[in-house]
Amino acid sequence: MLTRIADLDIVFIGYDEPAREAHWQDLVTKAPRALRIDGVQGFTSAFQAAAKAARTERFVTIDADCRMEATFLDHPLADDALNSNKVLSWPTRNVVNGLAYGNGGLKCWTRSMLLSCRTTDAEHVDHVGDFGFIFESRVFGTCHPNGSPMQAFRSGFREGVRLGLVKGAPVGLDGLNRDLPPNNLRRLAAWCTIGTDVHLGNWCILGAREGCLAAQTASLDWALLADYERFATYFAGVSERCSGAPEAVSRAAGERLRAAGFAVADLAPGESAFFRDQLADAVDVVAFDSLGNEYHSGRDLPKHPEQAFAAYLTGALLGHGNAMNNVARCYRDGTGVAADPVAAQNWLLDAAAVGNHWALLRLGKAALKAGDSAAAAGWLERAVRAGNAEAVDLLATLGQAEPGETGRR
Amino acid sequence: MSRDWIPVRDLDVFFLSFDEPDADAHFADLRQKHPAAKRIHGVKGFDSAHKAAADASRTEHFVTIDADNIVDPAFFELALDGGVLQPRTIVSWPARNVVNGIVSGNGAVKCWPRGFVLEMRTHENAIGDEGRVDFVYNTELERADGSFPWDEPAPMSTVYGNATPVQAFRAGFRAASRLTLVNGRPCLVTHGSAAIWPTNLQRLDLWLNVGADAPNGLWTLYGARLGCWLVNFAELDVTVINDLAWFDHYFETELAPRFGPAAATTSSDPEAPDPRLVAAVAELGDKLQRRSGLRIVELGAAASALFKRLYQPPPLTGLDRMGTMLRRGIGVRRDSTTAAAYYRAAAAHGERNAIHNLARLLLMGDGVRRDYRHGAALLKEAAALGDPYAQERLAGLYLRGMGFGIERDPAEARRLLEAACDGRLWRAGEAAARLREAAPRDEHDAARALIYMTFASFVDTDTLPERTALRAAATATEGESC
Numbered sequence: 001m002l003t004r005i006a007d008l009d010i011v012f013i014g015y016d017e018p019a020r021e022a023h024w025q026d027l028v029t030k031a032p033r034a035l036r037i038d039g040v041q042g043f044t045s046a047f048q049a050a051a052k053a054a055r056t057e058r059f060v061t062i063d064a065d066c067r068m069e070a071t072f073l074d075h076p077l078a079d080d081a082l083n084s085n086k087v088l089s090w091p092t093r094n095v096v097n098g099l100a101y102g103n104g105g106l107k108c109w110t111r112s113m114l115l116s117c118r119t120t121d122a123e124h125v126d127h128v129g130d131f132g133f134i135f136e137s138r139v140f141g142t143c144h145p146n147g148s149p150m151q152a153f154r155s156g157f158r159e160g161v162r163l164g165l166v167k168g169a170p171v172g173l174d175g176l177n178r179d180l181p182p183n184n185l186r187r188l189a190a191w192c193t194i195g196t197d198v199h200l201g202n203w204c205i206l207g208a209r210e211g212c213l214a215a216q217t218a219s220l221d222w223a224l225l226a227d228y229e230r231f232a233t234y235f236a237g238v239s240e241r242c243s244g245a246p247e248a249v250s251r252a253a254g255e256r257l258r259a260a261g262f263a264v265a266d267l268a269p270g271e272s273a274f275f276r277d278q279l280a281d282a283v284d285v286v287a288f289d290s291l292g293n294e295y296h297s298g299r300d301l302p303k304h305p306e307q308a309f310a311a312y313l314t315g316a317l318l319g320h321g322n323a324m325n326n327v328a329r330c331y332r333d334g335t336g337v338a339a340d341p342v343a344a345q346n347w348l349l350d351a352a353a354v355g356n357h358w359a360l361l362r363l364g365k366a367a368l369k370a371g372d373s374a375a376a377a378g379w380l381e382r383a384v385r386a387g388n389a390e391a392v393d394l395l396a397t398l399g400q401a402e403p404g405e406t407g408r409r
Numbered sequence: 410m411s412r413d414w415i416p417v418r419d420l421d422v423f424f425l426s427f428d429e430p431d432a433d434a435h436f437a438d439l440r441q442k443h444p445a446a447k448r449i450h451g452v453k454g455f456d457s458a459h460k461a462a463a464d465a466s467r468t469e470h471f472v473t474i475d476a477d478n479i480v481d482p483a484f485f486e487l488a489l490d491g492g493v494l495q496p497r498t499i500v501s502w503p504a505r506n507v508v509n510g511i512v513s514g515n516g517a518v519k520c521w522p523r524g525f526v527l528e529m530r531t532h533e534n535a536i537g538d539e540g541r542v543d544f545v546y547n548t549e550l551e552r553a554d555g556s557f558p559w560d561e562p563a564p565m566s567t568v569y570g571n572a573t574p575v576q577a578f579r580a581g582f583r584a585a586s587r588l589t590l591v592n593g594r595p596c597l598v599t600h601g602s603a604a605i606w607p608t609n610l611q612r613l614d615l616w617l618n619v620g621a622d623a624p625n626g627l628w629t630l631y632g633a634r635l636g637c638w639l640v641n642f643a644e645l646d647v648t649v650i651n652d653l654a655w656f657d658h659y660f661e662t663e664l665a666p667r668f669g670p671a672a673a674t675t676s677s678d679p680e681a682p683d684p685r686l687v688a689a690v691a692e693l694g695d696k697l698q699r700r701s702g703l704r705i706v707e708l709g710a711a712a713s714a715l716f717k718r719l720y721q722p723p724p725l726t727g728l729d730r731m732g733t734m735l736r737r738g739i740g741v742r743r744d745s746t747t748a749a750a751y752y753r754a755a756a757a758h759g760e761r762n763a764i765h766n767l768a769r770l771l772l773m774g775d776g777v778r779r780d781y782r783h784g785a786a787l788l789k790e791a792a793a794l795g796d797p798y799a800q801e802r803l804a805g806l807y808l809r810g811m812g813f814g815i816e817r818d819p820a821e822a823r824r825l826l827e828a829a830c831d832g833r834l835w836r837a838g839e840a841a842a843r844l845r846e847a848a849p850r851d852e853h854d855a856a857r858a859l860i861y862m863t864f865a866s867f868v869d870t871d872t873l874p875e876r877t878a879l880r881a882a883a884t885a886t887e888g889e890s891c
Contacts, residue, residue: 003786003814071759074793076786137757186719193715265715270706274618278611279719283757310750317562317754318724324563342414342488349483350563363483378482 014064018147066105098280137287152203160211197269209253288315309336321356357386413491426476463526475517492742502565512722557740577625581632745776761796797832838865
């Protein structure tokens with residue numbers, strides 16, 4: 001029976017990553033039996049090649065721009081996740097900007113899910129593609145997207161595009177602050193700001209800024225994202241524009257973003273290091289909320305309300321507003337835990353205190369229902385500031401004459 | 410298990426003010442949110458002020474709010490869990506600092522047991538009456554003052570410690586200089602910044618660098634840098650930070666001549682900062698960085714504001730400790746199921762103690778469904794991360810063999826016990842030595858056995874915990890015995 005990462009085959013997948021040889025050497029000192037796939041073009045083909053090479057049904061892949069921590073090998077895997085038909089994905093910390101979230105360079109697949117995948121490489125715009133994912137919270141490695149100017153620019157560009165999408169569509173430059181989920185807004189700003197002190201970090205920042213601008217101003221050639229050769233041609237043009245040094249062009253892009261009200265900054269190297277150290281994600285707290293949702297819905301993991309509640313509560317204790325909100329819902333409905341309306345209200349208030357817009361909206365609505373329009377205005381104004389669209393309308397119905405926000409200045 | 414709830418509104422609420430410039434406005438705000446709030450004003454000293462509140466309180470537990478805070482209206486809608494309102498448990502809610510975005514776990518809104526406060530030993534001799542920093546723990550869970558701290562996850566107030574230059578200066582000075590203390594003594598000269606506990610160092614980094622965008626924020630930065638400098642490199646007695654009059658005096662005699670007589674009363678505008686102040690902050694930063702190795706960056710107002718927008722305070726510390734309070738029913742009502750969530754959250758940071766504690770719950774089926782396989786795997790992980798207690802426990806399981814990937818393996822048990830002993834868990838030494846003596850010829854090593862036996866003698870018999878490695882070896886496995 002499988003219990004730890006060390007029990008699974010580990011496959012290193014390289015293509016053109018400039019530092020792949022060094023990263024491979026690093027890997028084999030930690031995991032001497034690791035396998036390697038090199039130079040297979042296309043996302044699906046490369047991962048299918050890895051599946052063919054692996055001898056265990058569940059196996060782990062590590063992208064060639066990543067380094068794994070040795071402690072990952074001792075990390076145990078939960079049965080429910082292992083037995084699901086999902087890809088497990090661990091965040092890796094980006095050495096340019098310190099972010100660690102969602103899809104990192106460490107993943108655990110089943111051979112059959114990859115070998116039965118019929119999607120061609122050309123159809124794969126996004127890595128997430130056909131597969132369902134379980135996102136893990138702990139960070140077990142670093143991601144080094146700065147091996148060459150093009151690699152750095154491309155990694156920034158992709159995220160600059162992707163983080164600005166809501167349901168696959170751009171929100172427009174003026175919609176960034178308003179419509180993006182808070183986490184994505186924060187990450188996008190970090191990509192566009194942090195890294196001036198890191199080797200080739202300015203290319204990363206330029207990529208993020210230009211990717212964001214292109215996507216939000218409808219000037220993006222979407223085929224770029226899937227086609228490496230096309231991207232190389234595109235990058236040749238960018239490089240020419242920059243005459244080899246991205247700083248000036250990057251500043252101009254930053255100026256355009258600031259003009260649209262999107263806060264990015266041109267940091268001195270010392271400031272950049274300060275930002276990265278202080279903003280680096282120690283753990284991806286969102287993962288517990290997602291896991292709770294999986295157990296709650298029973299779509300890909302067995303439906304298990306108690307496990308869902310436990311996952312939500314863990315995320316809530318780590319300070320995640322959505323998870324607090326879900327804990328409140330579980331107490332309200334008595335799912336996974338005995339119903340307790342007082343506990344439900346407590347967690348809803350906690351979620352509001354950390355700025356969760358759903359919680360603020362619900363408290364605003366409850367106050368409206370109770371006829372306390374002053375309190376309602378207070379909650380709703382905060383909900384609006386936290387990015388809740390419905391609260392804008394509700395607040396409008398309250399009228400402009402209401403007293404201003406309470407308890408804030 | 411149903412819980413008894415006590416609404417915050419039913420508790421006496423006290424606003425503690427001394428000389429905070431915005432105290433009247435903040436009290437008015439508080440009264441608007443909670444009309445029954447009472448004010449304790451002008452009582453000198455942390456201990457005396459809290460005892461005054463306890464004296465006036467008609468409820469068994471009461472709430473205090475520091476005068477430089479504005480409370481989130483959500484707070485007064487909360488209800489407190491009767492299981493947490495125990496005779497020696499102090500509940501606190503984190504507070505967010507408006508100048509630098511720091512969310513302090515040991516916040517400015519607290520709920521106290523009245524009887525405890527009336528009898529508590531004085532805080533006046535403790536330097537950090539606000540910070541967790543120099544609160545010493547008697548045991549794993551209990552503080553030197555006999556209390557059990559319990560931290561809630563959501564911040565319920567915002568600290569505005571920047572109403573005037575003097576207040577902003579004082580806030581920075583006190584907080585930052587206190588963060589350079591290790592065992593109550595300034596550490597930068599003797600041990601360097603590496604001696605500062607990582608969480609505190611991270612916080613100090615913020616005090617020293619963020620805030621240029623806030624009104625009087627430059628004064629906070631100046632105070633923070635000066636506090637570190639004077640206490641560590643100019644032999645200023647650190648206890649002055651408890652003497653509020655000292656700050657007024659210092660401002661008048663040292664700073665007014667330098668920054669102009671109106672400096673104390675003229676708020677510093679982040680849009681148009683006094684160039685003398687900007688230069689003084691930078692000069693001090695430069696000096697401090699060269700002598701101490703502490704990081705100094707000069708964030709302009711825009712960068713400081715952006716930083717605060719992006720900053721997400723790290724999750725609560727002490728989750729593992731609170732998990733153990735819940736598991737053992739110390740300071741709070743026993744609840745192993747909730748304890749597991751606390752351990753899981755702490756384990757998400759890779760806190761090896763918490764991984765070990767979670768493994769124990771799984772092996773015992775305490776509060777969670779018993780799961781030997783998962784428990785064994787987590788125990789191995791904690792041991793691999795170097796937790797000596799997990800290594801000792803795992804060694805006990807290897808001596809018996811429990812299945813689930815842990816088959817009988819005395820050599821592995823010996824290796825783990827030696828590692829535990831190397832990690833200063835001296836009591837593991839005796840069993841390690843005996844196993845070394847009994848090992849087959851190729852691993853037999855009398856000299857090493859003697860070394861570990863010597864280590865074992867370091868154990869103070871008074872503190873010898875009830876569970877030694879030998880007992881673990883002699884008794885049934887954890888799972889079977891419970």
